[in-house]
Amino acid sequence: AAAPGSKRAEILCEMAAVCRDHLGQMDRAASLLRQALREDPSHVEARAAAMAMALDESSPGHREYAPALIAVLEDLYRTARDPAALVPLLQVKARLAKSPWDQVQTLCDIADIELDRGNLLAGFEALRSAFEVMPEDPGLLERFVNAGEAAGQVEAMVETLEAAAKRVGEDVRERILLRVAGICRTQLGDPARAMSLYEQLLEVRPGSLEVMREMDFVLHEMNREAERIPLLAEMAAIASSVEDRRAIGLTMGELAQATGDYEGAVRAYRQVLDDRPEEGSLDKMALEAVQRLLRLAEKLGDTRQMAELHVLLGHTAQDMAVRKSELLLAAALLHESVKAPKEALFLLDEVLALDPTDAEATGRAEAIARELGDLDRLIALYRAQFERAKTSEERIAASLELIELYGQKGALSEVLAEAAKVLQADPANATARTAVEGLLSSETLAVEAARTLRQAALTTGDGVTLAAALSALARWDHEQGVEWKRELGQTLSGLGRHDEAVACLAEAYGERPLAVADALREELRRTNRLAELEELTRDAVGNLELPERLALRLDAAAALVEGGLMGPAADLLEDNAAEDPGHRQSLELLARVSAALGRHERVVAALDLIAATTSDKAERAEVWL
Numbered sequence: 001a002a003a004p005g006s007k008r009a010e011i012l013c014e015m016a017a018v019c020r021d022h023l024g025q026m027d028r029a030a031s032l033l034r035q036a037l038r039e040d041p042s043h044v045e046a047r048a049a050a051m052a053m054a055l056d057e058s059s060p061g062h063r064e065y066a067p068a069l070i071a072v073l074e075d076l077y078r079t080a081r082d083p084a085a086l087v088p089l090l091q092v093k094a095r096l097a098k099s100p101w102d103q104v105q106t107l108c109d110i111a112d113i114e115l116d117r118g119n120l121l122a123g124f125e126a127l128r129s130a131f132e133v134m135p136e137d138p139g140l141l142e143r144f145v146n147a148g149e150a151a152g153q154v155e156a157m158v159e160t161l162e163a164a165a166k167r168v169g170e171d172v173r174e175r176i177l178l179r180v181a182g183i184c185r186t187q188l189g190d191p192a193r194a195m196s197l198y199e200q201l202l203e204v205r206p207g208s209l210e211v212m213r214e215m216d217f218v219l220h221e222m223n224r225e226a227e228r229i230p231l232l233a234e235m236a237a238i239a240s241s242v243e244d245r246r247a248i249g250l251t252m253g254e255l256a257q258a259t260g261d262y263e264g265a266v267r268a269y270r271q272v273l274d275d276r277p278e279e280g281s282l283d284k285m286a287l288e289a290v291q292r293l294l295r296l297a298e299k300l301g302d303t304r305q306m307a308e309l310h311v312l313l314g315h316t317a318q319d320m321a322v323r324k325s326e327l328l329l330a331a332a333l334l335h336e337s338v339k340a341p342k343e344a345l346f347l348l349d350e351v352l353a354l355d356p357t358d359a360e361a362t363g364r365a366e367a368i369a370r371e372l373g374d375l376d377r378l379i380a381l382y383r384a385q386f387e388r389a390k391t392s393e394e395r396i397a398a399s400l401e402l403i404e405l406y407g408q409k410g411a412l413s414e415v416l417a418e419a420a421k422v423l424q425a426d427p428a429n430a431t432a433r434t435a436v437e438g439l440l441s442s443e444t445l446a447v448e449a450a451r452t453l454r455q456a457a458l459t460t461g462d463g464v465t466l467a468a469a470l471s472a473l474a475r476w477d478h479e480q481g482v483e484w485k486r487e488l489g490q491t492l493s494g495l496g497r498h499d500e501a502v503a504c505l506a507e508a509y510g511e512r513p514l515a516v517a518d519a520l521r522e523e524l525r526r527t528n529r530l531a532e533l534e535e536l537t538r539d540a541v542g543n544l545e546l547p548e549r550l551a552l553r554l555d556a557a558a559a560l561v562e563g564g565l566m567g568p569a570a571d572l573l574e575d576n577a578a579e580d581p582g583h584r585q586s587l588e589l590l591a592r593v594s595a596a597l598g599r600h601e602r603v604v605a606a607l608d609l610i611a612a613t614t615s616d617k618a619e620r621a622e623v624w625l
Contacts, residue, residue: 501523
């Protein structure tokens with residue numbers, strides 16, 4: 001048995017037929033069919049009757065009854081996913097739409113259904129109808145263009161767009177014609193037609209940057225590069241933002257360069273660079289301008305420009321390594337190509353301030369400073385090297401350079417200070433020794449230089465150098481001159497230079513005989529010149545007090561006696577006896593020497609003097625015995 005809903009639907013369907021066919025009550029018939037479909041949505045006769053009424057646009061009262069009937073059928077066929085039945089309904093719905101917006105929405109629904117079914121042409125036609133209704137909708141314009149391209153209906157699409165452009169306002173017209181011109185250029189391969197459209201647009205919208213940009217693209221595609229430059233210049237002049245002007249400037253520079261107008265290219269790129277947002281940094285466009293300027297300057301051989309650009313890159317770089325690298329490149333150009341060494345040095349100072357250990361910067365700074373004869377800068381560089389040195393070898397190398405530089409400058413005290421550092425670490429260093437030896441004749445530095453050299457020579461066992469140092473000390477160190485002469489005499493003796501040793505010691509003996517007496521006697525004995533001791537002693541005692549004179553003669557006489565020189569010994573002892581008849585040690589030695597010489601009367605005289613100074617009787621008796 002049929003379901004109650006189906007039976008009711010059948011009855012309602014029959015009633016609708018009577019109202020439609022015999023009574024002419026179309027609105028009532030539509031209402032009964034809607035009711036029948038609600039009772040049984042699957043009722044075939046009801047669907048067919050409702051569909052026929054909905055699609056029969058010539059039927060009386062169709063505009064009034066159809067929308068509600070279409071709504072019910074649309075819902076049924078959407079649920080059933082029946083596009084074949086749904087599309088005709090939507091087409092009628094579109095024609096019955098009360099507003100352009102509703103009509104466009106329905107046409108877009110049709111387009112979606114047709115495109116989903118793969119009916120590209122039908123989808124295109126639906127969108128064309130929608131666009132013709134609402135050409136000012138930018139989204140609809142894009143959908144229509146995409147559908148036309150997909151369906152291969154570019155010409156038809158262009159015709160529709162051009163027709164629509166004639167009946168819209170200026171803003172919409174500009175947008176549509178821009179799209180048409182782009183299609184002519186890209187899809188139809190007709191740049192001339194596109195250019196004509198752009199020219200029309202400029203008549204409507206003089207100074208439109210968007211139109212001018214498109215014209216620029218077309219000129220480029222048509223290889224009319226020369227015409228682009230004045231167009232771009234006009235665009236730059238009217239651009240509302242700095243960024244737009246800068247972007248145009250990059251293109252102008254590129255075109256000018258391509259056409260051989262290098263000066264124009266430089267001006268354009270420079271303007272892009274100068275108009276950057278922040279002076280202390282480079283944004284993307286500024287960096288691009290700098291790179292292009294660099295390539296152009298390199299091509300033209302403008303090394304000054306290249307150097308300035310590398311300086312700019314260095315000063316604006318955030319990365320320390322990049323900053324150093326760019327400044328070093330600039331310094332190299334200024335030094336080698338521009339021949340501006342002072343400017344190069346200024347940049348190298350910046351690099352060394354960032355990284356005092358940078359070998360490249362240090363090496364180039366040294367080379368330039370030498371070229372300029374800038375001793376102060378060289379000294380500062382090597383002083384910095386000395387301070388940074390981690391090994392003794394590195395410190396010595398820096399000090400040796402400083403020795404040379406201070407020498408050239410005439411700063412002798414600094415020469416001595418650096419040489420002393422070297423000799424302390426390397427006592428045998430020939431360069432440092434030579435530098436110090438050169439100061440041994442300086443009135444102000446000789447003593448310090450000689451002391452430095454003496455210490456180095458003692459460390460290395462270099463007697464010749466030691467003798468030179470001691471000779472200077474003996475000459476210039478007046479407070480310790482005798483001590484230095486004594487040491488010098490001994491050193492000369494060790495070198496086999498005995499005559500010099502005797503002369504040196506004899507000179508000291510004449511100044512302070514007691515300080516060098518032993519050394520002199522030893523050297524005279526060694527050289528078989530002991531006989532000279534008598535005369536040297538006679539000369540030396542002149543400035544001594546009596547006790548010292550007596551002691552000096554006595555010691556000298558003892559040495560002479562030991563050397564078998566009794567006569568000279570006796571003479572010195574006689575001098576002592578004459579000055580101090582009670583000097584017992586001298587008298588006792590004189591008695592022995594006189595006895596050895598057979599001078600008996602002198603023996604007796606000496607003994608008489610000894611006895612005279614002896615208060616003890618037993619002791620006097622012993623003297624005579």
